[in-house]
Amino acid sequence: MSLDRVDSEILGALQEDGRLSNRDLAEKVSLSNAPCWRRVKRLEEDGYIKGYAAIINSDKIGLKICAFAEVTLDNHHPDTVADFLAMVNRCPEILECHAVSGGCDYLLKMLAKDMEAYQEFLTQNILNHKGVHNANTLFSMKQQKVSVEIPLDL
Structure with a gap:
C-alpha cells in the first residue's frame, strides 16, 4: 500500500498528538469520522503505525x-x-x-x-x-x- 496525501496528514497529526480523538483527527484531515477511523485502522494493520506511547521525561524519574x-x-x-x-x-x-x-x-x-x-x-x-x-x-x-x-x- 502506498500513502496518499490524507494518509500522510493522518500520520503527521497522530505524531504531533497521539491522543487525538477520532473526531478531532477527522476534522483535522477533513474527513468524516467513519472513513478516518477506517484509514487509521488500515495504517495500523499495515504496520505504518506501530503503536502509541507517552513520552516520559527520564530526568523526572531519576534516570540522569x-x-x-x-x-x-x-x-x-x-x-x-x-x-x-x-x-x-x-x-x-x-x-x-x-x-x-x-x-x-x-x-x-x-x-x-x-x-x-x-x-x-x-x-x-x-x-x-x-x-x-x-x-x-x-x-x-x-x-x-x-x-x-x-x-x-x-
Whole structure:
C-alpha cells in the first residue's frame, strides 16, 4: 500500500498528538469520522503505525545518565549474534540497539540513574557477556534534540 496525501496528514497529526480523538483527527484531515477511523485502522494493520506511547521525561524519574556504548563482538557467528541480541532484548536499560558500520558492531543507547548504576550494568551485562570483545562508552553531556516524529515529506 502506498500513502496518499490524507494518509500522510493522518500520520503527521497522530505524531504531533497521539491522543487525538477520532473526531478531532477527522476534522483535522477533513474527513468524516467513519472513513478516518477506517484509514487509521488500515495504517495500523499495515504496520505504518506501530503503536502509541507517552513520552516520559527520564530526568523526572531519576534516570540522569544517558550513555551510548559502542560494542564489538568477538565474532559474527550467528549464535554469538543471537545470544548478544537476546541479552539486549532482556535489558530495559537498553533503549535502542543498532547494528552499525565502522569500528564497532553495535551502538546501544542506555539510561541509568547514576554513574555507579551504569558501571554496574555495563560490567554485569555487557562486558561479562560471552561474545563481547569490547565496549566503549560515550556519555551525553547535554541533550540537544530528541524527536520521535518521522519526517513524512522526504
